[in-house]
Amino acid sequence: MNEASEPPAVRYRRVVPPGRSWSGLVARGETLRIVDLIGEQAVDALLYAAADTAERYDAQLTVLTQASTVVTRGTRLYSNRGRVMMTVAADTLGAHDTLVGCCSAEGNTVRFGEQARHLHSCRDNFLIELGMHGMSKCDIVPNLNFFMPVPLEEDGRLAIVGGAQQPGHFVDLLAAIDVLCVLSNCPQINNPCNGFDPTPIEVTITSAAGTLAHNI
Amino acid sequence: MNDPAQARIAALRARYEALRAEGQAFGEFDARVAAAARIPRDIPSASLRLETIVPAGWYWHGRVPAGTCLRLDNPRGTPGLSCLFWNAADPSERFCATDTVKVQWTAGIGRGRLLLSDMGRVLASIVEDTCGRHDLLLGAGPPRVDDDGTSPLEARNGAENLALAAAKLGLGARDLHAPVTFFAPVRCGADQRFAWASGATLAETYLDLHAEMDLLAAVSNVPHPLAPAGSVAEDVRICLWRPQRADISGFCRDATSEAGRAFARTRAYLAESKGGGDERGI
Numbered sequence: 001m002n003e004a005s006e007p008p009a010v011r012y013r014r015v016v017p018p019g020r021s022w023s024g025l026v027a028r029g030e031t032l033r034i035v036d037l038i039g040e041q042a043v044d045a046l047l048y049a050a051a052d053t054a055e056r057y058d059a060q061l062t063v064l065t066q067a068s069t070v071v072t073r074g075t076r077l078y079s080n081r082g083r084v085m086m087t088v089a090a091d092t093l094g095a096h097d098t099l100v101g102c103c104s105a106e107g108n109t110v111r112f113g114e115q116a117r118h119l120h121s122c123r124d125n126f127l128i129e130l131g132m133h134g135m136s137k138c139d140i141v142p143n144l145n146f147f148m149p150v151p152l153e154e155d156g157r158l159a160i161v162g163g164a165q166q167p168g169h170f171v172d173l174l175a176a177i178d179v180l181c182v183l184s185n186c187p188q189i190n191n192p193c194n195g196f197d198p199t200p201i202e203v204t205i206t207s208a209a210g211t212l213a214h215n216i
Numbered sequence: 217m218n219d220p221a222q223a224r225i226a227a228l229r230a231r232y233e234a235l236r237a238e239g240q241a242f243g244e245f246d247a248r249v250a251a252a253a254r255i256p257r258d259i260p261s262a263s264l265r266l267e268t269i270v271p272a273g274w275y276w277h278g279r280v281p282a283g284t285c286l287r288l289d290n291p292r293g294t295p296g297l298s299c300l301f302w303n304a305a306d307p308s309e310r311f312c313a314t315d316t317v318k319v320q321w322t323a324g325i326g327r328g329r330l331l332l333s334d335m336g337r338v339l340a341s342i343v344e345d346t347c348g349r350h351d352l353l354l355g356a357g358p359p360r361v362d363d364d365g366t367s368p369l370e371a372r373n374g375a376e377n378l379a380l381a382a383a384k385l386g387l388g389a390r391d392l393h394a395p396v397t398f399f400a401p402v403r404c405g406a407d408q409r410f411a412w413a414s415g416a417t418l419a420e421t422y423l424d425l426h427a428e429m430d431l432l433a434a435v436s437n438v439p440h441p442l443a444p445a446g447s448v449a450e451d452v453r454i455c456l457w458r459p460q461r462a463d464i465s466g467f468c469r470d471a472t473s474e475a476g477r478a479f480a481r482t483r484a485y486l487a488e489s490k491g492g493g494d495e496r497g498i
Contacts, residue, residue: 060355101314156324
């Protein structure tokens, strides 16, 4: 399914190994595609306005505006200043999370016990990646979790359930402004978000012209 | 199961499922919490340290010392009171709505539950809650955008309130994180859509948050963004009071394994902060 819908004019392509991080600038009109190459692999994502990184992804406003927990095709990803940063332009999976944030050594230790303390985490990935852009811990906000469904039940209970096991699921994020995208290819092995076995993902950025030809 | 990788995966999966079953045994949690003594509405005057009104539409900022309870009293049923908390000794440590719901396996945060920081520690325990309807997922409402300056001055904004309160604690825009909104009966249906539960009782309800470390607090009294059209804020009473009862949040600590671990980490951190740390766990 990947080949058939591959948009033209890919200007950037990179495989992110299991557990590693990535960041890049996606210009207004460009599309970031994240591909779950093997299957059942969560990808944690943060977004910042390239012009001023104090403007950043706002998960609560995103969920509030659509009054739904489900991030999928058509979801507008809002900033803390009420601007649309990106739109989910394509989605082969149908449900992504933005309620439960990223894993961290600290949170893992509380959730899973002492044996989870010295394991790599998405927060550590974010800290390393944000550091390259002059940012720090206070810049980490509730993030997106692609390919990681977290159903919220009517009594409030929620839990991470495994994603789709088939290879090749992808999301396309169309940038409405110039966006710094920061990704963590989640290293978590204590819950089902990566099938307890992290795998690689692929990131592509498609130029504005290619995006427009493809999506409109 | 001869493949070692498959065996490892199976063992991790089994452990996760066991933790999930334990963490979502809400009946057992409810029973443990129900056994703890309730906190009456009247606070003995000898215990009271501060009492103030947050007028409808306005904000409050303050310090909540460790061992003190922050009383949020909602006599007239304001539909939503958004709050942010930070570790006063190091405000880079702050309330983490996402870990609070994830670690406790529920978005239904009320009496007996914890407000957790991004560092896997307990900021505050919810030692009393007669409302039971709070929201950690939807925030304080949209920021003002494209305002041409003609909106009425009295039309106040939750995001601005929290920014103002934080500013007066010396904090900046990057310190503003996802808030918890108390007194906000938001329901999520099986279709994953959110709606306001209009039948919920808000008036005459109150919460007590027991600070487990010295805290900075910001509070905004603006209607929740999903409150029905025409909803108006009502004055809220805030008190700081020091409980006479020892270990008032012990029942929160003992209610779940996760809470026990979060408290242990907090205790170790505070011991080390005082230079007397002999416990691992930072």
